[in-house]
Amino acid sequence: MSKTRVLVIGAGPAGLSAATRLLEKAPGQVEVTLMHMGHHLGGKASSYEDDEDYTVEHGWHMMLGFYRKMRGLMGRAGIDLDKTLVSMKGNAHPFEPWSGKIHTLNWKRSTLSFMGHWLAYSGLPLGDRLNFGRFMAQTFIEADRGGDLTRHDDLCFRTWAIERGLKPHITRYSLFRNFREAYFNVPESISAYHMLKSMKLMSTPKRSEMFVVRGGFSEHVWGPIGAYFEKLGGTIVPFSLATDWVYEGRRITGVRIGRPDSSGHDEGMSAWKQKHLPIKDGSDSVHTNFDSVISTIPVAVLAQMNREDARMWASPYFSRLSELRSGVTLSMTVHTKQPWMKYPGPVFGLPAPMGIAVNMTPYWNEYKGQNIRSAIHFMGQEGGFEDWSDEQIIAFTLDNFSGVGALGSIRDAGIRYLEFHRNRSAFEQLMLCEPGVQKFRPGVRTPFLNLYVAGDWVRNEVDLICMEGAISSGAQAADTLLEDMAA
Amino acid sequence: MAFFLCGVAKAQTSSRPVPKNVEHPEDPFAGDYRPPVVKELGTSAGQVRVIGLLGARLAAGTQPVGQGTVEFMTLPILGLRLSSTLALGSEDPSSLFFAIGPSLHFFPYRRLDVSMFAEVGPARFALDHGAAWSPMLSTGASLDLAISGYWFLRLEGHLAWAVYDGGGEAVTLFDPGGTLGIGFGI
Ligand SMILES: Cc1cc2nc3c(=O)[nH]c(=O)nc-3n(C[C@H](O)[C@H](O)[C@H](O)COP(=O)(O)OP(=O)(O)OC[C@H]3O[C@@H](n4cnc5c(N)ncnc54)[C@H](O)[C@@H]3O)c2cc1C
Numbered sequence: 001m002s003k004t005r006v007l008v009i010g011a012g013p014a015g016l017s018a019a020t021r022l023l024e025k026a027p028g029q030v031e032v033t034l035m036h037m038g039h040h041l042g043g044k045a046s047s048y049e050d051d052e053d054y055t056v057e058h059g060w061h062m063m064l065g066f067y068r069k070m071r072g073l074m075g076r077a078g079i080d081l082d083k084t085l086v087s088m089k090g091n092a093h094p095f096e097p098w099s100g101k102i103h104t105l106n107w108k109r110s111t112l113s114f115m116g117h118w119l120a121y122s123g124l125p126l127g128d129r130l131n132f133g134r135f136m137a138q139t140f141i142e143a144d145r146g147g148d149l150t151r152h153d154d155l156c157f158r159t160w161a162i163e164r165g166l167k168p169h170i171t172r173y174s175l176f177r178n179f180r181e182a183y184f185n186v187p188e189s190i191s192a193y194h195m196l197k198s199m200k201l202m203s204t205p206k207r208s209e210m211f212v213v214r215g216g217f218s219e220h221v222w223g224p225i226g227a228y229f230e231k232l233g234g235t236i237v238p239f240s241l242a243t244d245w246v247y248e249g250r251r252i253t254g255v256r257i258g259r260p261d262s263s264g265h266d267e268g269m270s271a272w273k274q275k276h277l278p279i280k281d282g283s284d285s286v287h288t289n290f291d292s293v294i295s296t297i298p299v300a301v302l303a304q305m306n307r308e309d310a311r312m313w314a315s316p317y318f319s320r321l322s323e324l325r326s327g328v329t330l331s332m333t334v335h336t337k338q339p340w341m342k343y344p345g346p347v348f349g350l351p352a353p354m355g356i357a358v359n360m361t362p363y364w365n366e367y368k369g370q371n372i373r374s375a376i377h378f379m380g381q382e383g384g385f386e387d388w389s390d391e392q393i394i395a396f397t398l399d400n401f402s403g404v405g406a407l408g409s410i411r412d413a414g415i416r417y418l419e420f421h422r423n424r425s426a427f428e429q430l431m432l433c434e435p436g437v438q439k440f441r442p443g444v445r446t447p448f449l450n451l452y453v454a455g456d457w458v459r460n461e462v463d464l465i466c467m468e469g470a471i472s473s474g475a476q477a478a479d480t481l482l483e484d485m486a487a
Numbered sequence: 488m489a490f491f492l493c494g495v496a497k498a499q500t501s502s503r504p505v506p507k508n509v510e511h512p513e514d515p516f517a518g519d520y521r522p523p524v525v526k527e528l529g530t531s532a533g534q535v536r537v538i539g540l541l542g543a544r545l546a547a548g549t550q551p552v553g554q555g556t557v558e559f560m561t562l563p564i565l566g567l568r569l570s571s572t573l574a575l576g577s578e579d580p581s582s583l584f585f586a587i588g589p590s591l592h593f594f595p596y597r598r599l600d601v602s603m604f605a606e607v608g609p610a611r612f613a614l615d616h617g618a619a620w621s622p623m624l625s626t627g628a629s630l631d632l633a634i635s636g637y638w639f640l641r642l643e644g645h646l647a648w649a650v651y652d653g654g655g656e657a658v659t660l661f662d663p664g665g666t667l668g669i670g671f672g673i
Contacts (some may be wrong), residue, residue: 098522127525127637130673134535165533165638169523177519185518352516384515395509414606417502 005289007255009242010296011036012043013467014454016225017073017474018294023232024076024483032234033290034226037260037277037427038242042222044298044428045467049216056420058428060356060377061217061330062088063347065209066201067468068229069475072303074221077228084220085211085414086363091345091414092210094174096123097403102347102405106206114205124185125359128199135166143200149193153438156189174349174466181348181355183465184329195434197463210345212363241279242297244306245451252293252451255443258284273383274424276304292450292485294477296470299457300326300426316448324457325438328382330354331421337414339373341407354380371418382422388460396447431457431465444477452477525636530595534560538641540668546660550576552665554643563595568604580660581649584610584623591628601630604645612651621651622667623660629669648658 008019019034040046049059051239054377063070075079090108095101105121107114117135140160143149152160156169157179158275170176180190200210213220226236239259246254258279294301304324307313315321320461330353339361341347345357345439356379364375383395402409423429431437441459454460454477463469492667530536536558556570567637572584603626610623627645634640647662 082524085527091562097520127635127673128523131637134673138533160571165531167525167527167531169525169527169636171522172519172523256581351514351520390513391509392511396511396514398505411505415505416504420503 005028005031005291006033006068006294006481007254007287007290007292008034008294008296009036009227010039010043010298010455011041011222011238012069012296012455013045013222013470014224014296014456014458015043015294015476016041016229017069017471018089018296018454018476018478019390020073020076020225020229020232021233021475021478022482023229023234025478026485027232029040029083029485030482032229033237033238034229034234034403035240035242035287037094037239037259040218040236042158042218042472043228043296044423044430045470046218046222047048048214048218054335054417055216055360055375056419057331057333057377058423059329060069060358060360061212061467063211063467064202064207065204065211065470066207068290069381069467069471073225073471077225079224084213086214088210088345090184090205090209091343093343093345093347094123095347095349096174097349098173099123099404102343102407104196104273107208109205111204123175124170124173128167128173130236131165132173134169135161135164135170138164139196140199140203144203147257148202149196150196150438151193152196152257153193153196154190154436155192156435157192157195160195172353172406175287176349177355181380184327184379185432185434186352186355186381187383188432188434191433191435191437193308193438196462201462201464204237209451210211212358212360215364239429241277242295242305243279245448246288247448250449251448252448254286255290255293256284275424276301277425277427292452292481294452294454294481295460295476296453296455296474296477297426298326298455299324299431300429303455304426317442317445319434320440324437325434326382326426328381328386329423329428329430330378330382330393331423332378332397333378333417333419333434334374334378334410335372335417336374336376336410336413336414337371337416340410340413341374341376350378350404351397352380353382353385353388354397356380369446374413376410382424390420390422393422394418433465444473444480494658512604525638527595527596527632528564529600530560530563530592531561531565531632534536534672536560536566536639536670536672538668538670540643540666542643542664542666542668544574544647544662544664546662546664550574552576552664552666556667557668558590562591564592566592566602566604568606570606579602580612580651581610581616581623581647581657581662582613582618584608584625586623586625589627590629594667598633600633602629602631603627604629608651610647610651612649612653615652616654619652621649623647623649637671637673639672641668641670643668 092105198248240257241260244256261278262281348356360375454473456465458473460473530580536562540554554572558566560566569625586606586608586636590604592598592602605626612619632640644665649660
């Protein structure tokens with residue numbers, strides 16, 4: 001019996017998950033090719049070590065305790081989880097402009113001990129602390145009780161919270177603002193569904209524990225998963241940018257591809273300047289060597305494919321996809337000569353646009369002995385700052401720190417190295433989880449009988465815009481394809 | 488090949504210049520960082536109101552009572568009250584009363600609010616020959632005056648009604664009373 005040829009497009013978490021799952025579940029029945037436009041595996045979740053062993057990050061990534069599927073995949077790929085993952089020990093540090101201080105929240109031990117810790121938390125005045133604590137307890141219970149949480153999707157989380165008695169002024173604290181910031185949804189609103197689903201999945205200290213990897217995700221996580229995929233018999237084809245679908249009736253018969261033109265890419269600078277990447281002249285061809293396709297291309301890219309095909313984009317399925325919006329994230333890494341910002345967990349609530357900063361010095365320990373006393377990674381989103389130049393955003397962020405807590409100026413700590421990424425290209429953008437978005441997110445099946453979609457933006461069991469969501473979606477696409485093959 | 492494909496190829500990176508003294512527009516979010524001010528008053532959905540009251544009941548002369556009430560607001564206008572009342576004077580026939588019932592608030596989100604309630608629950612009656620338990624019904628009205636976003640004063644009047652076994656014969660009790668107290672709503 002001849003094998004079914006499956007083309008998986010995209011080598012981010014969703015693509016790697018789908019591709020390995022196919023070979024794990026149907027060895028000998030499928031022939032899987034994983035095609036992607038870049039060279040580092042991991043898509044938006046890639047980070048890698050450069051020639052000096054510095055970790056290059058387009059946006060800091062952490063895993064949470066509830067990432068069961070991701071851990072499972074890593075384990076099967078032979079990654080030693082204990083050696084690779086480092087816990088941030090339940091620490092997070094909100095900066096509150098009202099107090100001018102950076103406070104500490106620790107959710108490491110039991111829920112009960114956290115409640116005690118919360119009562120003594122200095123980041124909110126007592127009345128507000130009690131109101132917020134009562135609201136959060138009620139929310140965790142409501143999220144956990146089950147039922148279809150998507151019924152809350154049409155409301156933004158702020159309105160949802162106020163309807164449940166959270167005092168409106170409390171939504172102005174950094175602690176509350178972080179709900180949107182963590183998903184890069186500022187200045188947009190975040191759907192109440194998205195927050196409730198997050199709380200359901202992070203309902204215990206163990207499930208919400210944050211882990212980072214020692215160094216680049218591409219070397220430590222995605223690379224070994226890619227190698228595992230190859231060991232299972234899969235083939236990886238890099239530098240192949242899909243530009244259009246070729247179809248006949250309800251079947252995809254070809255994928256138009258080309259080699260991306262990387263001349264617009266500037267290391268250490270803003271990453272790719274173009275929203276849509278050009279392909280090198282004369283490099284385009286139509287790839288037809290497949291029976292079925294799983295596309296894990298981000299929605300902002302997918303929405304640009306076959307743009308001339310008005311009939312396709314007017315169809316109910318594709319016109320719904322056009323409603324999904326994505327946002328531009330920002331990230332910056334700064335190495336200093338003197339130690340700076342010695343907090344063990346992420347500091348958040350800092351002034352926009354880059355409101356989250358993490359001291360990665362204890363975790364990226366490839367740096368040891370390299371005369372770097374602090375490696376700080378900043379993250380945020382471009383919203384509200386679209387017209388600012390890179391220089392303005394960087395200078396503004398660095399200067400803002402003079403006013404934050406007792407940190408002192410980062411400039412005075414002696415900046416040795418600075419890297420800034422403005423993730424404007426469509427393939428780097430992250431879907432916004434705005435109110436009402438669920439009804440526009442598709443499932444894995446498409447109107448084309450042999451095309452399946454997966455990715456963090458596709459509805460799945462986890463459903464959050466994160467690596468675990470993408471991995472869950474990839475696995476679901478693979479399972480659906482195998483089910484259809486068996487039918 | 489696999490080595491390269493798996494993304495372990497080392498890329499060259501270089502630091503970008505650190506910009507200094509760069510002019511930039513106003514921070515579009517400056518307003519977000521102003522200290523939040525508590526302005527909200529009165530009842531709102533989801534609120535839990537804990538109230539301690541002292542007052543008097545008039546069934547057997549003027550008898551001092553202490554009352555603790557927890558009110559869960561299911562809607563801004565509709566609460567669920569749980570209260571317990573303890574007679575502080577020895578003459579009061581109903582020495583202890585636990586009650587549950589709805590409350591209706593007429594002016595949510597306001598400094599001054601009026602509500603009506605009805606409660607039912609078991610009451611303990613101290614009698615010469617021992618104690619008896621019997622159901623008791625209470626209805627009344629409260630006036631709340633918010634003194635801050637969290638604290639409020641409450642003036643409450645009620646009329647309780649019960650029929651209990653007073654040593655072989657049914658005794659009907661109409662017990663009017665009033666209390667004044669302070670509450671905290673979170
Ligand atoms: C700044 C930032 C910080 C984040 N932090 C976290 C975090 O801490 N924790 C967490 O869990 N998640 C985090 N995320 C989210 C996480 O990175 C994504 O949810 C995840 O990478 C999505 O995986 P995916 O496979 O669906 O898509 P992607 O990762 O985008 O992968 C898509 C793949 O498709 C390829 N591709 C794109 N277009 C084409 C094309 N036309 N042709 C061929 N190939 C193409 C890409 O090269 C890539 O290989 C963060 C994201 C960002 C941007």
